[in-house]
Amino acid sequence: MARCKRPIDELIAEAFQGSEFALGRLLSLIEDGGAAADLISSHVFPYTGRARVIGITGAPGAGKSTLNNALVKELRTGDIRVAVLAVDPTSPYSGGAILGDRVRMASHVGDSKVFIRSVATRGHLGGLALSIPQAVRVLDAVGFDWIIIETVGVGQVELAISDTADTTIVVVNPGWGDDVQAAKAGLLEIADLFVINKADRAGAEQTKLDLQQMIELKTPTPTWQPPILMTVAIQGMGIGDVAANALRHHHWMEDSGRLVEQRDRTLWLEVENILTQRCIGKVRKQVQQTRSRSLRASFADRQLDPIKIANEIVDLVD
Amino acid sequence: MPAKVLVAKPGLDGHDRGAKMVARALRDAGFEVIYTGIRQQPAYIARIAAQEDVDIVGLSILSGAHLSMTKKTIDALRQAGANDVHVIVGGTVPTGDTSKLLAMGVSDVFPTGTTLEELVTRCKALVATSPEV
Known part of the structure; x- marks a missing residue:
């Protein structure tokens, strides 16, 4: 790689002072893994745990980027800083990737309190890139109030997002699911919020009904029922409701003690994953x-x- | 690790077929390609390049404004602290302007007519070297 070698502590200091270039470089080092990534992770860890982390997931074309774009706009009031990690798939054939989520997020490029980073999966399954939890912590440490992770377009089994995000938003469209809800159980079970995007299309009410029935069948999490929200993200319709409910969910997580519990469980899971990788x-x-x-x-x-x-x-391995 | 390229279209011309073809060819060659969409301001291109920490910023310009747009982008990159990013320019660049672009600090120029194969080969060679900025 042609990039200049800069001392890591220098980059960290600059990133904490607000340099986007230094932050961008730190995130690359995290993505590349190895000793530099470990060093950065250990350095920032004491400063983490303050940011609220939202995950947006759903099928390809459901409108995740458009919703994300509108949500960033909604959350960006006053001095509130918002970071986005937009994950796109790496081609299994060439190892390359087209990271195009920025096209739908172009309206924020003039806002100095919004930081957007595209991330390729680099062969990692589960809808996220391997480095995402560490990248989230770097963004958390340098002071972003909200961090939104947008997964690749997912099917039913890419559920890693629910471990990493405090609040998981599952985006669906009218006409989705119908009477085969049971088959889609995986994705539906991780939702803290449902968003029926493109709700101006036919079948939105029926989809809401289907989702409601499905939620009623599910063993409910005590005191949290995932709300089902209607949006037309491209027009900004319903987005205020999404932001309000994300905040409400976060407060519930905090008050019920689940936030600490879930973050602890995720970090122990990360310890397990790190060790598994090393064992492999x-x-x-x-x-x-x-x-x-x-x-x-x-x-x-x-x-x-x-x-x-x-x-x-x-x-011998023991 | 895959090299990262930002494919950007500064200025007012909205013809992005070439840019999209280049993006696709680079992806197929194993690059991670970030595409910004059309009509980007140079200052914003530099900001995106910093946030994404790319190895190469590729400017696709068909409007004839390649000299001023490239100059502004390079200035903005330097201001953002991104001194080790290669800038390349593609599009309708008259032969006489190539040397002017190179003098500004551009690493390589790909006028219309350059094959995608040629472009990929030269981009791969670029990321193996440090830019002279």
Whole structure:
């Protein structure tokens, strides 16, 4: 990479003073992982925990970026600072990505209190990039009041957002779901707020009814019923309601003690993930070594089977 | 790690077919491409480049304003502290203006007629070097 090497503590100091360039560079180092990312993460951690984190998820084309754009505008009052992490998929074929969410967020480029960063998934599944939790903490530490994470267009199994965000907004459209709600359980179960976007289209009321029935069937979280909100995000309709309910949910999380509980659980999960990643590295190395050392590197004669070899290696990895 | 490129269209011309084709070709070559949409101000392009921490800022200009738009963008980048970002220019650039752009600090120029293959090869070569800014 051609970028100048700058001392990390210098970058951190500048980012805390408001330099977008330094902040941008820190986020790149976080994305690239490794020792620099670890150093930054440890440095900023004591300053985190203040920002409110919203996740926006939903199917491709549901209007996540448009809703995000309108929500940023709604939250941006006075000195309130808002950061956006917009995740788009990396092509599994080329490793490249087109990060186009900014096209719908162009109206904020003149607002000095809005920071937008595009993030490619780089092969990570679950609708987010691996580095997102760490990126959120950097933004939190430098003083953003709200952080909005927009996932890639998701189906039913990309649920990582609900671990990372305090409040998860699931965006759907009229006509979505109908009578196959059960099949979509995954995405619906993580919603703290439902938004039926493009609600000026036919079928919005029916979709609301479907969602209501689905919520009633679900075992409710004590005292929190996900509200179902109607928006036409491109016209800014209903967005005030979304912002108000996101804030209401956040207050409920705080007052009920769930905020601390959920953040703790997520951080312990992160410890587990970090260790899992490291173990995978160790396992790979051990398998390679066993293979290159072994005189019987081929399974062709069927003298060994994978389970026996794995059992032999397990003791070595410990 | 994939290199990041910002594909931006400064100024008033709204023809972004070329920019979109370039974005697509770079993606297929393994770049992470951020696309801004049309009619961007140079100051805002610089701000986006800082927030996104890109390796290359690619300006697509067909309006004839390539000299002034490029100058403004480079000035704004320097002001934002982004001194190690390559700036490249593509579009309708008369042959005589290429040297003027290079003198401003532009790393490479891709006039209309440049093949996508050529563009990808030269962008890959660029990210391996530090810009002289």
